[in-house]
Amino acid sequence: MNVIQVKCPSCNSPIYMKQKDRLFYCDRCNVMHSRDEGVERIDFEVGEFSPNAQGDRVFMPFWRVYASFQLRSKSVEGGSLYKLASWLKGGGDSGNLFIYIPASDLDPGSFRRLASQLTMSNPRYATRLNFGSVPRLPVALSKKEAAELADFVVVTMEAEQPGTLQQLDYTLTVNDTKMVYLPFVRSASGLMPAL
Amino acid sequence: MAGISVGMSCPACGGALNIEEGETTSICTYCNSTLFVEGDKGVTTIAFRQKLLKDGATASSQSWWKHGWKARDLKHVGKITEVYPIYLPFWKTTTRVAGWICGYNERRRTDSKGNTTVERIPKEESVFQDYVYSEIACDPGDLGIRTMKNFMGETGFTDFEMIPTFEATTSKDDAVSRSKNDALAKARAQAHVEHVTFEKVHVFSKALTMIYYPIWVVRYNYRERMYMDTVDGVTGQVLSGRAPGDPMFQSVAVTAGTFFGGLAAFAGILLGKNDYRIAAAGVVVGALILLATYRFFRYGSEIVQGEFKEKKSLLGGADLKQLTNVTKQLGGLR
Helix, strand or coil: CEEEECECCCCCCECECCCCCCEEEECCCCEEEECECECEEECEEEECCCCCCCCEEEEEEEEEEEEEEEEEEEEEECCCCCCHHHCCECCCCEEEEEEEEECCCCCHHHHHHHHHHHHHCCCCCCEECCCCCCCECCCCCCHHHHHHHHHHHHHHHHHCCCCEEEEEEEEEEEEEEEEEEEEEEEECCEEEECC | CCECEEEEECCCCCCEEEEECCCCEEECCCCCEEEEEECCCCCEEEEECCCCCHHHHHHHHHHHHCCCCECCCHHHHCEEEEEEEEEEEEEEEEEEEEEEEEEEEEEEEECCCCCEEEEEEEEEEEEEEEEEEEEECCCCCCCCCCCCCCCCCCECCCCCCCCCECCCCCCHHHHHHHHHHHHHHHHHHHHCCCEEEEEEEEEEEEEEEEEEEEEEEEEEEECCEEEEEEEECCCCCEEEEEEEECHHHHHHHHHHHHHHHHHHHHHHHHHCCCCHHHHHHHHHHHHHHHHHHHHHHHHCCEEEECCCCCCCCCCCHHHHHHHHHHHHHHCCCC
């Protein structure tokens, strides 16, 4: 067991953070990295708050998985099958999509709700250069785990269509994974998106 | 929650650090540097504080003697010879299961003419849940304790030097592997899809903790025979134990069981002249009663509570299940 001071892999400056996090952010050169399996720079972007956002502001981390989905066959009992084409780019039974995986430590219900909502309807937002003085929730999910959960989200979206899913033969290939910090505000009913 | 911490120095300022086992990152309280733990990080370790005193453990044990099918004179004749505390190590894990299990269940219906139809009910079940698992991290011997029953309580290591502690001897990797299998099995059971046509389930290990839990061991004497039970050092509940049975209960059970078992079989045969299923059901119910009677007679001389490796249930759970399945197949008890 050895303890080292975390330094930015880009500018070698020591990193100072107020909370424990799986991702380390250098506010001098705006570089984020992880150390789960060696030092790895993490591609990330930060969403801008809506000008009307009221309440305490916070950034919530999401792994945005860009994946190729190919559906080979499926079987559904009852109901009419909604085509994945409505949310897949390119139409048909295969295409590319962005899957949003909440990366902070959420309860299963919130995780599923946010993942489905944002994947079904990808958020549109302007980006900002850095976090400024707004706090961010720590990341609890690794990039590898996010890729596995992307698979779960895709099956969830298919299963939640009308009818009862009986068989699904598909491939999901992860092309790229990016960390996206989306703006939220704290309200009486919990964290609410503030895009 | 207080844990075992490893004393080190901050590589930036030299200040003393207290990094809890299992942590990967830390922040120096002196210079605010972010620190990363390389190499074997160990496992987060906590200990529950003993809340029950010796008198409480004795009282819990004596109260346990009064309940169930134990010897009626145990509360008067039983004599406690030794009461001492120990710390037992447990692995505790939290495992998240995320996935879908699809398929169908079948329901059989029989109309008045005896025609049976099978209805297929399609099912798609989502599983997204965190499962908590625990197992003892050492050889429990004949203590009859294998899992934790309580996860609430004050934690701290102040009692550690005064109470004998069992060392953890089992592998954490094996514990994680078993916890994943356990979570998957629970998720499948929860989904309750009898015929699975599609399954896509992901299992993630979210947390692993080593917990030291205080237990009171109570040894007692009953008619020159030694027995033992264990009492939870936090909640005061009896966790496991062996106690003498009562010969009178065994005799009564044999008499009553034989009578009612025979009566059920006879009634089944009598009423089932026109329908063999009623007769079969009566015979099976009678056999079940006789089996329970036999088990009580066979093992009733010692009452056993807890998670013993080869625990003989008084009612023989596995045998009962097997017989119940036979009955269901005959269509008698459904």
